[in-house]
Amino acid sequence: MADTVVVGKSVVRTDAAAKVRGGAMYGVDVRFGGMLVGKTLRAGIPHARIVNLETSAAAKVPGVRAIVTGPDCSRRHGLFQKDQPALAIDRVRYAGEVVAAVAAEDEEAAQEAIERIAVDYEELPGVFDVMEAVAPGAPLIHPDQMSYERAQVTGLVLNPVPDSNISYHFKLRRGDVEAAWSQCDLVVEDTFSTQFVQYAHLEPHVTIALYDATGVLTLWTSTMGPHTVRDMLADLLQLPQQRVRVITNMVGGGYGSKMYLRAINPAAALLAMKVPNRHVRILFDREDEFLSCAGRLPTRTTMKTGVKQDGTLVARQSTIYWEKGAYADIGAVIVRNASYCSLGPYRIPNARIDGYLVYTNRQPGGGFRGLGIPQVSWAGEQQMDRVARELGMSPLALRRRNILGEDDVSVTGERMHRVGVGECLERVAAAIGYERPLERTAPSGARRGRGLACILKSTLTPTASFGFVKLNNDGSVDVITSAVEHGQGAHTVLAQIAAEELSVPLDKVRCVMPDTSVTPFDRSSTSSRTTFHMGLVVKEASADVRRQLLDMAGAVIEVHPRDLEIRDGAVAVRGAPDRALSYGQVIARFYGGPGTVLGKGVVNTKPLYDTMNAETGQSSRPSIFWMYAAIGIEAEVDPDTGQLTVGRMASAADAGKAINPLACVQQIDGSAIMGLGMAMMEEVAFDGGRTLNPTFLDYKIPTTVDVPDTDVIIVESGHDEGPYGAKGIGEPAIAPVPAALGNAVYDAVGVQVKDLPIRAEKIYRALRAKGEERG
Amino acid sequence: MNRGPDEPMKARIELTVNGERREALVPVHKTLLEVLREDLDLTGTKHGCELGECGTCTVLVDGEPVLSCLALPAELEGREILTVEGLAQGGRLHPLQRAFAELGAAQCGYCTPGILLVARALLEATPVPTREQVRVALAGNICRCTGYTKILDAVELAALRMAGRTPVATAAAGSAR
Ligand code: FES
Ligand code: FES
Numbered sequence: 001m002a003d004t005v006v007v008g009k010s011v012v013r014t015d016a017a018a019k020v021r022g023g024a025m026y027g028v029d030v031r032f033g034g035m036l037v038g039k040t041l042r043a044g045i046p047h048a049r050i051v052n053l054e055t056s057a058a059a060k061v062p063g064v065r066a067i068v069t070g071p072d073c074s075r076r077h078g079l080f081q082k083d084q085p086a087l088a089i090d091r092v093r094y095a096g097e098v099v100a101a102v103a104a105e106d107e108e109a110a111q112e113a114i115e116r117i118a119v120d121y122e123e124l125p126g127v128f129d130v131m132e133a134v135a136p137g138a139p140l141i142h143p144d145q146m147s148y149e150r151a152q153v154t155g156l157v158l159n160p161v162p163d164s165n166i167s168y169h170f171k172l173r174r175g176d177v178e179a180a181w182s183q184c185d186l187v188v189e190d191t192f193s194t195q196f197v198q199y200a201h202l203e204p205h206v207t208i209a210l211y212d213a214t215g216v217l218t219l220w221t222s223t224m225g226p227h228t229v230r231d232m233l234a235d236l237l238q239l240p241q242q243r244v245r246v247i248t249n250m251v252g253g254g255y256g257s258k259m260y261l262r263a264i265n266p267a268a269a270l271l272a273m274k275v276p277n278r279h280v281r282i283l284f285d286r287e288d289e290f291l292s293c294a295g296r297l298p299t300r301t302t303m304k305t306g307v308k309q310d311g312t313l314v315a316r317q318s319t320i321y322w323e324k325g326a327y328a329d330i331g332a333v334i335v336r337n338a339s340y341c342s343l344g345p346y347r348i349p350n351a352r353i354d355g356y357l358v359y360t361n362r363q364p365g366g367g368f369r370g371l372g373i374p375q376v377s378w379a380g381e382q383q384m385d386r387v388a389r390e391l392g393m394s395p396l397a398l399r400r401r402n403i404l405g406e407d408d409v410s411v412t413g414e415r416m417h418r419v420g421v422g423e424c425l426e427r428v429a430a431a432i433g434y435e436r437p438l439e440r441t442a443p444s445g446a447r448r449g450r451g452l453a454c455i456l457k458s459t460l461t462p463t464a465s466f467g468f469v470k471l472n473n474d475g476s477v478d479v480i481t482s483a484v485e486h487g488q489g490a491h492t493v494l495a496q497i498a499a500e501e502l503s504v505p506l507d508k509v510r511c512v513m514p515d516t517s518v519t520p521f522d523r524s525s526t527s528s529r530t531t532f533h534m535g536l537v538v539k540e541a542s543a544d545v546r547r548q549l550l551d552m553a554g555a556v557i558e559v560h561p562r563d564l565e566i567r568d569g570a571v572a573v574r575g576a577p578d579r580a581l582s583y584g585q586v587i588a589r590f591y592g593g594p595g596t597v598l599g600k601g602v603v604n605t606k607p608l609y610d611t612m613n614a615e616t617g618q619s620s621r622p623s624i625f626w627m628y629a630a631i632g633i634e635a636e637v638d639p640d641t642g643q644l645t646v647g648r649m650a651s652a653a654d655a656g657k658a659i660n661p662l663a664c665v666q667q668i669d670g671s672a673i674m675g676l677g678m679a680m681m682e683e684v685a686f687d688g689g690r691t692l693n694p695t696f697l698d699y700k701i702p703t704t705v706d707v708p709d710t711d712v713i714i715v716e717s718g719h720d721e722g723p724y725g726a727k728g729i730g731e732p733a734i735a736p737v738p739a740a741l742g743n744a745v746y747d748a749v750g751v752q753v754k755d756l757p758i759r760a761e762k763i764y765r766a767l768r769a770k771g772e773e774r775g
Numbered sequence: 776m777n778r779g780p781d782e783p784m785k786a787r788i789e790l791t792v793n794g795e796r797r798e799a800l801v802p803v804h805k806t807l808l809e810v811l812r813e814d815l816d817l818t819g820t821k822h823g824c825e826l827g828e829c830g831t832c833t834v835l836v837d838g839e840p841v842l843s844c845l846a847l848p849a850e851l852e853g854r855e856i857l858t859v860e861g862l863a864q865g866g867r868l869h870p871l872q873r874a875f876a877e878l879g880a881a882q883c884g885y886c887t888p889g890i891l892l893v894a895r896a897l898l899e900a901t902p903v904p905t906r907e908q909v910r911v912a913l914a915g916n917i918c919r920c921t922g923y924t925k926i927l928d929a930v931e932l933a934a935l936r937m938a939g940r941t942p943v944a945t946a947a948a949g950s951a952r
Contacts, residue, residue, distance in 0.1 A: 012876055012877055012879075013876070013879065013881075015881075015884065016875070016876035016877075016879075016881055016884075017868075017876055018884075019876075019881040019884030019887050020859075020868065020872035020873075020875045020876050020881060020884075020887060020891065021819070021859065021860070021862075021863060021868070021872065022817075022818075022819020022820070022858065022859030022860050022862075022887075022888045023819065023860075024884055025818075026821070026885065028818075028821070028822070029812075029818040031813075199919075200917075200919050201883075201885075201919055202821070202823035202829060202831050202883075202885045202886055202917065202918075202919060203821070203823070203883070203885045204823070250883075250884070251883065252821070252883050252884070252885030253883040253885055253919050253920055254883075255919070285824075285825065286823070286824040286825070286826060286828075486883055487882035487883025487884065487885075487920045488882070489882070662879045663879070665879070665925075666879050666882050666920075666921065666925065669921065669922040669924050669925070670882060670919075670920045670921050670922045671922075672922060673921075673922030673923065673924075674919070674922070695824070695826060695828060696823075696824050696826070696828035696829050696917065697826075697828045701917060701919065702922075702923075703913075703914050703915075703916075703917060703923075704909070704910040704911075704913045704914050704916075704923050704926070704927065705910050705911065705914045707922060707923050707924070709924070710922065710924050712924075
């Protein structure tokens with residue numbers, strides 16, 4: 001590849017100056033004169049029939065302008081199966097479900113109206129445990145699920161099991177697992193579980209809705225997928241897509257949370273449609289975030305692995321129950337993609353995986369950074385260490401023996417290329433000195449241990465993305481896409497690509513904010529897909545601009561375009577650098593005045609995608625790119641109390657090619673520390689269907705005093721189709737952290753915690769149990 | 776607003792914000808956070824919980840960090856309030872702002888205003904803090920994006936620069952290997 005000027009450089013983020021000045025405009029900062037205040041009412045009861053919902057007292061509160069309840073919208077929404085009403089109709093399926101919303105002239109009136117809504121419930125037996133939910137005779141949470149409207153998205157169709165709480169069953173069948181067990185020298189089996197985790201983005205969900213006199217419904221909302229919100233709302237409200245306009249500003253953190261409709265968008269839209277020409281604003285408070293939004297799907301995994309004496313993996317079987325909570329949402333994609341990844345980045349000739357998406361009466365889970373991989377690698381990567389121990393092998397050697405490399409065939413039957421996972425693993429192992437002797441006892445008396453884990457992760461495939469690059473008269477450039485900047489650095493990376501391709505300084509390029517009535521379709525800025533997909537779009541659109549510029553310049557100076565080149569931000573005649581025209585001059589001379597050059601880019605991964613076989617989970621290309629990451633941790637455990645401290649953590653992820661190494665470091669480090677929160681402390685506590693800790697005071701996430709010093713390693717193994725060889729980097733480093741920590745704990749004190757999070761009391765109890773066993 | 780008898784009691788308050796005298800007529804229970812954002816158009820101050828649990832809304836009052844979501848403006852008359860908008864001096868970024876931008880300490884940037892102000896209070900009291908001191912000072916400010924390493928690095932870099940000691944390695948990708 002030719003040398004690049006700005007691609008591959010750690011330029012300062014294009015949004016940094018505005019952010020450090022407090023001048024960046026987020027969803028919460030959008031304001032209009034005379035906005036109505038919208039508020040929502042939560043059910044507060046996990047499973048019930050709505051017997052009566054009385055709003056007349058609320059309507060009499062002075063200043064109240066609109067009230068909406070379930071029957072105001074009879075359609076349902078859902079990505080694969082339309083199971084979720086805009087606001088609860090007839091039945092409530094989780095405690096945080098929104099049953100009514102009001103819009104009033106001010107906060108106090110809205111609050112008072114909410115308090116005056118009277119709902120009579122007839123409580124129904126609830127199901128709050130995934131194993132109870134799949135037991136025969138369990139109460140059905142969606143008795144009508146077989147008759148819900150269904151849609152196919154990203155190559156996936158739901159296959160609900162009749163008369164059950166299972167909405168999707170993923171199957172992978174490879175080789176012959178039953179026959180394989182007898183060829184194994186060692187077979188181990190364990191059951192692992194993971195907890196419900198909150199996104200805890202700091203900017204709450206916020207939506208302002210306006211239904212104007214032209215019949216257009218506009219939403220200013222903090223979302224990672226403006227077009228997905230548009231499409232789902234248009235379908236729900238039966239409006240043409242052009243009459244639903246979604247505008248997104250800077251988003252104050254998402255991590256997968258601010259996707260799809262949640263309750264906030266339908267509620268705001270329905271209210272706005274009752275009071276045309278008034279802006280209605282709903283701002284979720286932190287309790288709404290904890291109760292009425294989503295989180296990471298809890299899992300229960302039974303996994304069995306068989307190996308040869310020399311460590312060669314022969315077979316693996318897993319059954320994974322994914323608790324989806326009340327509504328199916330994106331759940332099936334999580335189940336499919338993470339279940340096949342539960343086999344890890346290894347060659348395993350025989351495999352049988354069953355993943356079940358299960359309804360319960362708890363808060364719905366959603367897509368969350370890492371999309372299920374932290375959960376499955378918690379099982380798989382701890383089991384790898386157990387296998388190594390029982391074989392008397394080093395866990396690193398066991399991984400080396402089986403890890404995927406160039407031309408290896410994956411568990412779905414894909415021939416793999418440019419596989420960076422081995423390098424990720426080697427480099428984190430080196431960074432924490434995994435193969436060097438360790439001083440086992442710390443000065444404090446704590447026991448030291450080290451752990452490794454590595455993963456692979458897919459991205460949403462197939463998808464399509466579109467965009468424009470617009471060159472202005474003065475040579476400045478607008479990048480017009482629906483890529484959302486939610487902290488991941490997308491707008492910086494896209495600007496770097498446009499600057500590189502058009503040979504202009506970075507500060508001449510600006511990425512516009514998504515507006516579905518202007519910026520073209522993109523599914524979402526999720527799944528670590530923006531650098532790859534939108535990067536390709538911007539590259540292609542820039543090339544289109546370049547081509548047009550050469551043609552225009554050729555016509556203006558009467559030279560064949562083939563004898564022209566783009567150089568230093570100008571069009572020059574080859575071999576005659578003095579005969580160069582600035583872009584502005586080309587436009588002005590071609591049009592005899594101001595004009596523009598508009599380039600178009602499209603990326604469509606459908607032609608490269610091989611639809612996964614629904615019975616066997618086999619596909620020669622299930623994902624347009626693979627993410628790889630590894631984590632190495634050194635930890636200390638106090639053998640008397642179980643107190644756990646992480647001394648250091650090394651994280652590596654494969655960026656393909658780092659368009660902006662600093663932005664990659666940001667993503668890897670942030671992702672890994674988020675994983676540490678999941679591994680050590682974070683857990684939404686439930687009593688039945690009720691959340692016990694819906695505040696930052698009671699739900700702990702890592703702070704400055706909890707995090708270790710970290711080493712961040714960028715691996716660049718390239719990608720044949722990616723822009724400059726780049727692919728996604730935002731998610732993978734979160735995923736190996738819990739297992740790496742679990743492995744470090746075992747290495748330190750010889751006990752294995754199988755249920756996340758790894759809290760001191762669990763280690764303590766396991767140590768006690770081990771002590772008693774020994775007598 | 777046309778609420779008549781229920782209209783909440785309003786009071787005229789006078790605040791000194793970023794060195795300027797500002798007046799507003801606001802309901803008495805309105806928090807400093809709300810007054811800054813809604814009445815004075817200083818939306819740089821953000822909020823994550825409005826319960827005093829995340830640190831996002833921090834401003835400085837007479838140089839000390841205060842959670843604006845819990846503070847009542849009436850009690851702050853005559854005191855110096857500093858928000859993120861007042862950190863830069865005549866268009867020149869404060870060294871903390873510069874270091875945060877250069878080192879990549881802001882990702883979504885939503886926590887950044889609060890953290891910058893706590894850091895500024897720290898550096899006033901302890902011009903060249905140890906890493907441990909920086910950690911402790913910032914322990915009340917949640918950041919969900921960065922994992923904190925870049926934030927700690929940026930505070931240390933700004934401190935050294937302000938103390939006239941310019942460290943050698945200031946390359947943006949300092950810790951990338
Ligand atoms: S908004 Fe004030 S502490 Fe969270
Ligand atoms: S940068 Fe997003 S919360 Fe700190």
